[in-house]
Amino acid sequence: MQAVFFEGNRTFRVGESVAVEPGAGQVQIRVSFCGICGTDLHLFHGAMAHRLTLPHVMGHEMSGTIASVGSGVADWRAGDRVTVRPLDPCGHCPACVAGHSHICHNLKFIGIDTPGALQGIWTVPAHTLHRLPDSLSLREGAMVEPVAVACHDVRMSDLKQGEFAAVIGGGPIGILVALVAQARGARVVLAEVNQFRVELARDLGLDAVNPLETDLPQLVSDRTGGAGADVVFEVSGSQAGADTMTKLPRTRGRIVVVAIYAEPPKVDLFRFFWRELKLSGARVYEAEDFELAIELAATGRLPLARLITDVLPLNRLEDAMHRMEGGGDCMKILVSCTD
Ligand SMILES: NC(=O)c1ccc[n+]([C@@H]2O[C@H](COP(=O)([O-])OP(=O)(O)OC[C@H]3O[C@@H](n4cnc5c(N)ncnc54)[C@H](O)[C@@H]3O)[C@@H](O)[C@H]2O)c1
Ligand SMILES: [Zn+2]
Numbered sequence: 258m259q260a261v262f263f264e265g266n267r268t269f270r271v272g273e274s275v276a277v278e279p280g281a282g283q284v285q286i287r288v289s290f291c292g293i294c295g296t297d298l299h300l301f302h303g304a305m306a307h308r309l310t311l312p313h314v315m316g317h318e319m320s321g322t323i324a325s326v327g328s329g330v331a332d333w334r335a336g337d338r339v340t341v342r343p344l345d346p347c348g349h350c351p352a353c354v355a356g357h358s359h360i361c362h363n364l365k366f367i368g369i370d371t372p373g374a375l376q377g378i379w380t381v382p383a384h385t386l387h388r389l390p391d392s393l394s395l396r397e398g399a400m401v402e403p404v405a406v407a408c409h410d411v412r413m414s415d416l417k418q419g420e421f422a423a424v425i426g427g428g429p430i431g432i433l434v435a436l437v438a439q440a441r442g443a444r445v446v447l448a449e450v451n452q453f454r455v456e457l458a459r460d461l462g463l464d465a466v467n468p469l470e471t472d473l474p475q476l477v478s479d480r481t482g483g484a485g486a487d488v489v490f491e492v493s494g495s496q497a498g499a500d501t502m503t504k505l506p507r508t509r510g511r512i513v514v515v516a517i518y519a520e521p522p523k524v525d526l527f528r529f530f531w532r533e534l535k536l537s538g539a540r541v542y543e544a545e546d547f548e549l550a551i552e553l554a555a556t557g558r559l560p561l562a563r564l565i566t567d568v569l570p571l572n573r574l575e576d577a578m579h580r581m582e583g584g585g586d587c588m589k590i591l592v593s594c595t596d
């Protein structure tokens with residue numbers, strides 16, 4: 258079975274996957290599809306190099322079928338269709354003890370700190386598994402992880418039915434935040450500067466605008482009778498997005514920062530005083546977010562297949578990275594990991 262090894266310096270090498278026999282509490286998975294995300298692109302560019310052991314196998318947005326299980330694994334058997342919640346918390350730090358193991362102080366992110374899913378066969382702890390229902394294709398199954406990010410973000414925002422949400426940034430995560438918020442009964446406007454992504458979001462039934470052409474604060478004000486948005490999600494990771502996010506909320510509105518910034522952005526704290534705003538962060542997901550993501554995906558309420566713009570073979574991973582770097586006409590790129 259194939260694997261693609263990252264060797265640093267923007268270089269991948271196609272080789273053979275090392276089949277790790279599942280130890281106690283582990284399962285071995287035949288990987289079907291793995292999505293590429295911005296984090297993988299950051300690794301390709303040399304970010305977080307101190308966390309990687311080279312050569313490194315990336316990938317954490319996957320679907321597959323269990324090949325074998327290790328000792329002590331009772332709930333899973335060969336043939337089960339699964340996706341992985343790629344978090345391995347320590348279990349004893351203050352965050353874990355407080356019940357927030359998804360943001361464990363010593364969190365190992367599987368696919369960064371340990372080998373990932375961009376290979377034909379992959380061994381992970383059984384506690385990371387979630388079952389994929391038969392109604393969900395394995396391609397859509399590889400989208401569950403980013404959907405779970407969106408479910409967590411919306412849950413952290415405390416968004417209620419009928420509320421108005423503004424989402425800044427319409428990449429895979431922003432568009433999913435908008436779709437999940439809409440599925441939860443919110444009114445949503447999505448702002449995105451890439452016109453291909455604006456058009457795709459519109460095709461999916463979202464109210465999407467390009468803030469380079471539209472006065473976003475004015476539009477949000479108009480849509481809310483002058484009040485402002487109940488919730489603003491900053492998912493662009495840009496200074497312009499951080500500038501805009503404080504201009505959109507209503508009095509006592511909430512801002513949720515989902516994006517990861519290359520540099521700490523400037524934030525207009527005056528608006529927090531003036532409108533008594535609330536700001537929170539949202540990071541990855543908890544088990545319940547994965548379960549909700551699978552449920553939403555399986556009921557067909559999210560047009561996941563239409564977010565997948567490319568499916569490439571494993572040996573074209575480098576092309577996938579270049580395509581994402583271009584920032585042009587792509588949304589989610591999946592890699593087929595079976596030979
Ligand atoms: N909180 C978490 O756990 C978590 C998980 C996954 C991703 N992320 C972060 O969330 C962000 C989004 O992820 P993604 O995979 O969708 O990335 P992405 O880079 O594909 O999407 C960002 C989008 O924002 C758009 N954009 C840039 N400037 C803008 C502006 N001024 N106004 C409107 N849109 C603008 C870009 O065109 C792009 O489409 C990234 O920063 C990523 O690192 C966070
Ligand atoms: Zn990801």
Ligand SMILES: [Zn+2]
Nearest residue numbers: 347350353361
């Ligand atoms: Zn911990």
